[in-house]
Amino acid sequence: MVIAITFLIIIVLVLLNVPIGISIAIASFIYLVxxxxxxxxxxxxxxxxxxxFPFLAFPMFMLVGSLMNAGGTSRRIFDFAESFVGHLRGGLAHVNVVASLIFSGMxxxxxxxxxxxxxxxxxxxxxxxYDNDFAVAITAASSTIGPIVPPSVPVIIYAMAFDASVGRLFLGGFLPGFLMAIALMIMVFIYARKRNYYRSAFPPVKKIFVNFYRSLLALLTPVILLGGMFSGVFTPTEAA
Known part of the structure; x- marks a missing residue:
């Protein structure tokens, strides 16, 4: 009963436009008293x-993502994804999903x-x-693939909290992540046809190989991380 009242206090404070952090702090203090x-x-x-020790993986994987962004790796991943699916109708929206799927593995x-x-x-x-609303919406939706596909930070936290196998939980995230990406691309295809979005020409083969070469190290990162963890060479924390 007390826990239910605590959650109710949090909800009421949030509805009153009190910052979430402060709302949780106030409700927690009332609970303790x-x-x-x-x-x-x-x-x-x-x-x-x-x-x-395993919790160190939480900030480390986020640091990897930040370093990728700062070093221009995100741009290379985007260009690589555009080489393969950018020619489809609504191509950049498809690129958005594919690039997020690749980046989520890092x-x-x-x-x-x-x-x-x-x-x-x-x-x-x-x-x-592209409509700004659509661009923001598909970006937000595709970003949620990150916590599903390994190395997922929430999965690591769950595994540590409930003493579960990180490796098995990671294995369980592959299929849902790919299915989510496919579902988003189907939705993009339908929406792009409805709005008659621009369809670019298929890129030259040379450009595909150039973008692949430029993003090769980034593409190998999830392979090295996940391969090492599943083979037992290192733990998720050591991988980070």
């Missing part, structure tokens, strides 16, 4: 939760995807006449 829990226990519990985070690769995707789509 009503349950008679010593405030000295709070920092101890916070430290015990994060005092875990960062495991929707935030890294949307923050770095998403900026490139939205700018490119709006410059070529």
């Amino acid at each position: 009503t349950e008679g829990i010593s405030l000295a226990v709070v920092p101890q519990q916070m430290f015990e939760i994060v005092d875990s 960062s495991g985070s929707a935030i890294s995807d949307a923050g770095g690769l998403g900026a490139i995707e939205i700018e490119a789509m709006t410059e070529r006449g």
Whole structure:
């Protein structure tokens, strides 16, 4: 009952436009006071939760995504994806999905995807006449592939919290991630035909090979990470 009231307090405060962090803090404080829990226990519990070697993978994979964005790797992935699916109707929207699928194998985070690769995707789509609302929507939707396809940060947190196998959870994320990408591309195809979006010509073979060569190291990153983890060469934390 007390927990239900705590969640209700959070919802009410959020509806009153109180920042989410402050809402959670207020509700948590009320819970501690009503349950008679010593405030000295709070920092101890916070430290015990994060005092875990596998949890280091959480910030490290996000750091990898940020470094990829800062180093221009996101642009190379985008160009590579455009070489293969950019000629389809609504091509850049398809590129958006494929690029996010590739990038998700490096960062495991929707935030890294949307923050770095998403900026490139939205700018490119709006410059070529796509609706800004559609560009933002497909970018936000494709970014959610990141937490599903390994190395997924939420999966690592779940595995640590419930003492589950990270490797098996990663294996379980492949099929849903690919199915999600396919579903998004089908939706894009239908929407692009309805709006009669521009369809570009198939790129020269030379351009495909050039973009593949420029993005080769980036494409090998998820192969190395996942291959090493599944073969037992290193743990998810060591991979990060």
